[in-house]
Amino acid sequence: MANSATAGDGLNATSMLGNTPAPQGQSSYKIDAGYGTAIYNGAPVVSAAGYMTEGTVVTTGTTSSCGVLNGVFYNAATTLKPTWDNYYAGSITPANSEDITAFINDAPWQNYEVFSDAAITQAKFMQTFNMNAAAGSTVTGKSTNTLDIGSEHATNYSWRVLRVADDPENNDITAAYCKLVVVCNLNEFVDSA
Numbered sequence: 001m002a003n004s005a006t007a008g009d010g011l012n013a014t015s016m017l018g019n020t021p022a023p024q025g026q027s028s029y030k031i032d033a034g035y036g037t038a039i040y041n042g043a044p045v046v047s048a049a050g051y052m053t054e055g056t057v058v059t060t061g062t063t064s065s066c067g068v069l070n071g072v073f074y075n076a077a078t079t080l081k082p083t084w085d086n087y088y089a090g091s092i093t094p095a096n097s098e099d100i101t102a103f104i105n106d107a108p109w110q111n112y113e114v115f116s117d118a119a120i121t122q123a124k125f126m127q128t129f130n131m132n133a134a135a136g137s138t139v140t141g142k143s144t145n146t147l148d149i150g151s152e153h154a155t156n157y158s159w160r161v162l163r164v165a166d167d168p169e170n171n172d173i174t175a176a177y178c179k180l181v182v183v184c185n186l187n188e189f190v191d192s193a
Contacts, residue, residue, distance in 0.1 A: 004169040005177035008115045010042025010136070010143025011068045014165070017109035017183050024105060026070050031088055031100040038090040039069050040136030040143035044158065045104055047188060052102045055158075056131040056145055064188040065158055067106035074100045086141030108190040113165045115177045117146040120161070122173065124149070128157035128185045147180060160185040 013024045031039070032051040039045060044055030044065045055065050069087065074094040076083045092100060117132055130151040136143045151157060164171050165179035172178055 002175045003172050003177040003179075005115055005179070008117070008132070008135075008144045008146035008177070010040060010145045011044065011112035011114050011131075011182070012042060013068070013105050014111045014113050014181060016107065017111060022107070022110060024110070025107060026103045027067075027106050029066070029102045029104050029106075031072065031102045033097050033099050034091060034093045035088075035100075036091050038134070038136065038138075039072075039088040039102075040134070040145075041069055041071060041087045041141045042143035043069050043134060043136065043145055044131060044184075045069050045102070051099070052104065054134050056134045063158070064186040065184050066188050067104040067110070067184070068112065070103045070105055072100050072102050074098065087136065087143075089138065106189070108184060108187040111162065111181050111183050112159075113167075113179050114159070114182055115146045115170070115179055116149050116173075118149040118176050119174050120149050120178060120180070124152060125161050125163065127152050127154060128160045129153075129182075130157050131159065146177075147182065155185070158184065158186050 016022045037054045045052045046055040132148045159182040162181045167179040170179040
């Protein structure tokens with residue numbers, strides 16, 4: 001049976017590792033004013049020189065993640081009004097060249113549900129994978145990233161596959177867009193490699 005999903009929707013917070021309830025708390029960090037790459041809601045972020053940057057564009061696959069973007073806040077340069085957005089559109093320079101405040105789900109043991117880009121076998125569970133290239137909707141701000149099943153490693157990549165998510169319409173591991181539960185494997189706060 002094929003899965004009903006036909007596109008990814010990024011990383012969506014669920015329970016904590018150990019299947020304990022997740023507070024889905026978030027902390028505020030900074031995105032450098034004028035940073036040119038869009039960061040969609042549900043996309044991983046990494047730090048560069050103390051600022052949050054898009055985390056799926058990392059080509060090595062071994063860079064530690066800080067968490068997952070949940071939204072941004074800044075003072076708009078044209079209106080000078082406080083502005084909340086579901087995602088960071090890229091190349092935003094707020095009023096007075098301030099930095100953008102990014103709200104990041106940063107609990108290192110947070111589990112996430114994410115769609116696979118291809119079929120996966122049971123033997124690949126507990127392996128680590130990268131995300132596919134950054135993608136998302138400028139209308140909703142939501143990430144459309146999927147887990148890159150072709151980029152597998154026993155220990156070195158960013159996201160460890162734990163199990164199939166509780167989603168009867170998307171639980172066929174023999175087809176693309178199977179919903180999986182993953183946890184951050186390489187985390188800036190806890191070195192789990």
